[in-house]
Amino acid sequence: xxxxxxxxxxxxxxxxxxxxxxxxxxxxxxxxxxxxxxxxxxxxxxxxxxxxxxxxxxxxxxxxxxxxxxxxxxxxxxxxxxxxxxxxxxxxxxxxxxxxxxxxxxxxxxxxxxxxxxxxxxxxxxxxxxxxxxxxxxxxxxxxxxxxxxxxxxxxxxxxxxxxxxxxxxxxxxxxxxxxxxxxxxxxxxxxxxxxxxxxxxxxxxxxxxxxxxxxxxxxxxxxxxxxxxxxxxxxxxxxxxxxxx
Amino acid sequence: xxxxxxxxxxxxxxxxxxxxxxxxxxxxxxxxxxxxxxxxxxxxxxxxxxxxxxxxxxxxxxxxxxxxxxxxxxxxxxxxxxxxxxxxxxxxxxxxxxxxxxxxxxxxxxxxxxxxxxxxxxxxxxxxxxxxxxxxxxxxxxxxxxxxxxxxxxxxxxxxxxxxxxxxxxxxxxxxxxxxxxxxxxxxxxxxxxxxxxxxxxxxxxxxxxxxxxxxxxxxxx
Numbered sequence: 001x002x003x004x005x006x007x008x009x010x011x012x013x014x015x016x017x018x019x020x021x022x023x024x025x026x027x028x029x030x031x032x033x034x035x036x037x038x039x040x041x042x043x044x045x046x047x048x049x050x051x052x053x054x055x056x057x058x059x060x061x062x063x064x065x066x067x068x069x070x071x072x073x074x075x076x077x078x079x080x081x082x083x084x085x086x087x088x089x090x091x092x093x094x095x096x097x098x099x100x101x102x103x104x105x106x107x108x109x110x111x112x113x114x115x116x117x118x119x120x121x122x123x124x125x126x127x128x129x130x131x132x133x134x135x136x137x138x139x140x141x142x143x144x145x146x147x148x149x150x151x152x153x154x155x156x157x158x159x160x161x162x163x164x165x166x167x168x169x170x171x172x173x174x175x176x177x178x179x180x181x182x183x184x185x186x187x188x189x190x191x192x193x194x195x196x197x198x199x200x201x202x203x204x205x206x207x208x209x210x211x212x213x214x215x216x217x218x219x220x221x222x223x224x225x226x227x228x229x230x231x232x233x234x235x236x237x238x239x240x241x242x243x244x245x246x
Numbered sequence: 247x248x249x250x251x252x253x254x255x256x257x258x259x260x261x262x263x264x265x266x267x268x269x270x271x272x273x274x275x276x277x278x279x280x281x282x283x284x285x286x287x288x289x290x291x292x293x294x295x296x297x298x299x300x301x302x303x304x305x306x307x308x309x310x311x312x313x314x315x316x317x318x319x320x321x322x323x324x325x326x327x328x329x330x331x332x333x334x335x336x337x338x339x340x341x342x343x344x345x346x347x348x349x350x351x352x353x354x355x356x357x358x359x360x361x362x363x364x365x366x367x368x369x370x371x372x373x374x375x376x377x378x379x380x381x382x383x384x385x386x387x388x389x390x391x392x393x394x395x396x397x398x399x400x401x402x403x404x405x406x407x408x409x410x411x412x413x414x415x416x417x418x419x420x421x422x423x424x425x426x427x428x429x430x431x432x433x434x435x436x437x438x439x440x441x442x443x444x445x446x447x448x449x450x451x452x453x454x455x456x457x458x459x460x461x462x463x464x465x466x467x468x
Contacts, residue, residue, distance in 0.1 A: 026302060040397040040428075042337045042385045061431070062304040063467070064337045068431060114341075114377045116406045123417035125406050127377065145408055147417035186414060212336050242379060244335050 025058035025070070028087035028095055035087070037077025041066035049075050056090060065212075067097075105209040105245065106135055106166040113217060113243025120235040122148035128243075135166040140177070151185040155199060163207075173219075175203045181225055198226045203237070215243040305467040308332040308340075310436060314461030318372060318411070320449060322351030326459055338382050342403065345375045346459070350411070353449075364448070369412045374442060376407025376420050388427060397428040409444050409457075416444035426465075436463040 030051050038045040041063045049071070051057055057069040057079075065081040084097040115126040128142035138161045146153040159177025181199045205219025218240040225233040309331050316326035328346030335341065350370040356362055380403035388398045402423050409418040422440030429435060442457040 039387065039395065040385065042382075044385055045387070045397070059302050062302045062306075064306060064334050066337060067302070114406070125377075125408065125417070145415065147408070147415055152415040184415075214335065214339070244333075244341070 025060055027056050027058055027090050028069075028084065029056050029090055029092075030054065031088045032083075032086045035079060035083050037069065037071075037075065037079055038066075039077060041068075041078045043080070045078065049077055059084075102167075102169060102209055104213075105215070108132055108245035111138070111215070111243055111245045113215065113241055115217065115219075115239040115241030117237065117239025117241075119144070119146045119148075119153075119237045122146050122153075124237065124239060126239060126241070130161065136163055137161065138163070140175070149186075151183050153181055153183045155179060155181045157199065157201060159201065169209050171207050171209070173205055173207060175201070175205070175219070175221070177201045195228075197228075200224050200226070201237070207243075210242075213244040213246060215245060217241060217243050305432060306334045308334065308434070308465045308467050310463045310465035312346075312436065312438065312461040312463030314438075314459060316346070316348040316372075316442075316457060316459040316461075318348070318350045318457050319446075319455035320353050321370075322353075324349050324351055326461065328461075330463070330465075332380070332465075337385075340380045340382070340401075342378045342380055342405070343375070344378065344407075345373070347371070347373045365412055372409065372411040374407060374409040374418060376405045376418065376442075378403045378405025378407075378420060380424075382426075383423075399426045400424075401426065403440075409442060411446075412448055416446060418442050418444040422459075432467040434465045434467070436465060437461075438463065 030053050033053055034050040035057075036047040037049040037051065039048050051069075051071055055071065057071050060068045060070055060076070062068075063078075066078045067081065067084050068076060069079050070076045081097050084095065087095050089095055109132055111130040111132070113128055115128070117124050117126075124144055124146045126142050126144040128140055130138045130140040132138040140159045140161055142155075142157050142159065144155040144157075146155065157177045157179030159175045161173050161175045163171055163173040165171050178198065178200045180196055182194065182196045184194050201221045201223045203219055203221030205217060208216040210216055219238075221237040221239075223235040223237055225235065227233055309329070311327075311329050313325065313327040315323050317323040326346050326348035328344060330342055330344040332340045332342040350365065350372060353364060356364060380401045382399040382401045384400040386398055386400075388396045390396065400423065402421075404419070404421045407418050407420060409416045420440050420442050422438060424436055424438035427435045427437075438459075438461045440459045440461075442459060444455060444457070445452055446455045447453075
């Protein structure tokens, strides 16, 4: 038991050096009767200290919706964003610790997510990142991996998305894109070599704003693969997943 | 007499240099923050008032290195190692991208038969990547002895990914649970148990394989 304690304490000492560095932090003044400091960055962690009205604290860092603050006496603890919103700046102005809300969803700039689904009967995973140029239009870069019975594939695509109703919680979108598909046949089954083809996609889908920074997303795409042979291959693609914005 | 004169001269010269330096400094200072009578006197404090949350250091990312044991169904257990990158979206949810690598041992058939080999050496390498969503199910504090409390969390996690094994890609679902033990605000220890589930036809029939993994890791928040 004491060995574990020693090991943990040594590890802790190893990593606390950085905290002692003198840095200049933002300061806020408690404006309500008191501000509660929790022992951890979560609602369930016990309140171990309160800061009185008028006292100034330093804001050291933020993790999700919790702020690590330090009192003038050197006590450190976590304060919820909700309580931070009730503080003032040393100048007496209201502080702005805004929550990500549905308004931020419509005004989001960056979005990243992961989707899983079906690509012509094969399993598919997609990772994507998107940048919104306006509230209605965004550019998206996605990479998908397809796991088929006879071949595997990697698809890289760039798409333009139009979102006619950005302020809706359930917001539909339309997409148009193109890219490359690299197909790697399973050698044990098919006597065919690897190949890279062009792919074009058109689709529609829906984003649902869940809470904070979360989005659920589902979409359908119709793809055309331009093969060397004269017949183009048409492929249906269904997928759903989650995303977050920042 | 001459030396006194020299001292006097030296003094005056050094005085001149010093005043020059000081005026230079004050000039520099004026350059840095030009003082203008037309500006309101309160101006310098204005900058402090706009406490924008963007200026506060946010530590929502967590990078982990891990090592442990992974069992590949029918192919024994071996050392696995890898890295993870997590983004904490809320106090409850986080997403995590993970990569890992291990090697397959021999199947019991290969061992018993003596020389027969199902896979070549390069085919025995297993690498995986996945993207998962985690939920901090039981956040809490752990106590060691009388005077030490550490924050911790038991989380559940599930996701999708790819497993490269025996020259083939396998769509893989992973489910598991882990324990995060925070040594400080920005360093944590992890214990993780995962089941990587994928279909394989390596030994003839198509079957769903469960590949269990137990790892320990250390992570940094940034």
